Amino acid sequence: MARIPLMAGNWKMNLNHIEAIALVQKLAYTFNAEDFAALEIAVIPPFTDIRSVQTLVDGDKIALKYGAQDLAKADKGAFTGEISGPMLAKLGCTFVIVGHSERREYHGENDQTVNLKVQAALRNGITPIVCVGEGSEVRNAGEQVSHTLRQLDAALAGVSSKDVANLVIAYEPVWAIGTGEVATPADAQEVCGAIRDQIRNVHGSAADQARVLYGGSMKADNVAALMKEADIDGGLVGGASLDPDEFVSVCRYRMHP
Numbered sequence: 001m002a003r004i005p006l007m008a009g010n011w012k013m014n015l016n017h018i019e020a021i022a023l024v025q026k027l028a029y030t031f032n033a034e035d036f037a038a039l040e041i042a043v044i045p046p047f048t049d050i051r052s053v054q055t056l057v058d059g060d061k062i063a064l065k066y067g068a069q070d071l072a073k074a075d076k077g078a079f080t081g082e083i084s085g086p087m088l089a090k091l092g093c094t095f096v097i098v099g100h101s102e103r104r105e106y107h108g109e110n111d112q113t114v115n116l117k118v119q120a121a122l123r124n125g126i127t128p129i130v131c132v133g134e135g136s137e138v139r140n141a142g143e144q145v146s147h148t149l150r151q152l153d154a155a156l157a158g159v160s161s162k163d164v165a166n167l168v169i170a171y172e173p174v175w176a177i178g179t180g181e182v183a184t185p186a187d188a189q190e191v192c193g194a195i196r197d198q199i200r201n202v203h204g205s206a207a208d209q210a211r212v213l214y215g216g217s218m219k220a221d222n223v224a225a226l227m228k229e230a231d232i233d234g235g236l237v238g239g240a241s242l243d244p245d246e247f248v249s250v251c252r253y254r255m256h257p
């Protein structure tokens with residue numbers, strides 16, 4: 001079964017809701033039906049923008065998907081400052097990023113937190129985009145595959161093969177995030193291929209369906225080569241997703257020479 005490519009723009013902590021509306025409007029009139037037929041395209045704005053994005057996407061019937069950058073482990077309760085899966089589901093979120101390296105680094109998220117958040121997303125009908133990937137020290141030691149697979153196993157502990165089939169895994173080597181230093185296609189494929197092999201070992205044919213994205217300084221001028229690799233099904237795009245022309249160009253990688 002052919003996997004549908006996915007390009008998701010992680011806006012991180014950028015753009016207020018007015019700016020979000022402007023960016024989504026620009027994307028809406030630039031993308032055409034052919035783009036939306038060729039791949040899934042998503043924006044992942046800050047929480048405060050999601051309602052505005054929902055209103056625009058629903059009102060103008062835009063084929064753009066959207067999601068959130070994080071969610072709480074619990075579905076409700078006394079957790080000041082948290083946003084729950086049911087809240088995101090009500091806002092029509094298709095995706096939620098879980099375990100981004102910035103959450104792991106600055107908010108103390110460990111593998112167990114990530115696993116609980118994956119389960120929270122799934123029980124609310126939202127597709128987690130589960131982020132894994134090594135820092136530069138691990139890569140310099142040549143341990144990128146074993147490190148990333150350990151994170152993967154921990155994140156997916158207790159998740160059924162049926163759910164795994166619908167998951168998105170994003171391989172984001174930390175040294176490539178926001179640095180302009182993109183992984184070579186071969187380096188990205190090495191780990192993305194290992195992720196798929198590991199899913200196959202544990203969950204069999206779910207590996208044919210689960211999508212594996214690459215993230216880390218993906219841009220219009222490097223996306224096409226990355227997308228040629230067998231186990232890279234799309235991208236989690238940071239900085240380049242804030243510029244509508246650049247993001248559209250990333251999503252049109254198949255037209256690049």
Ligand code: 13P
Nearest residue numbers: 010177178216217238239
């Ligand atoms: P950059 O594309 O800005 O390197 O960010 C990647 C990322 O972290 C996406 O989640």
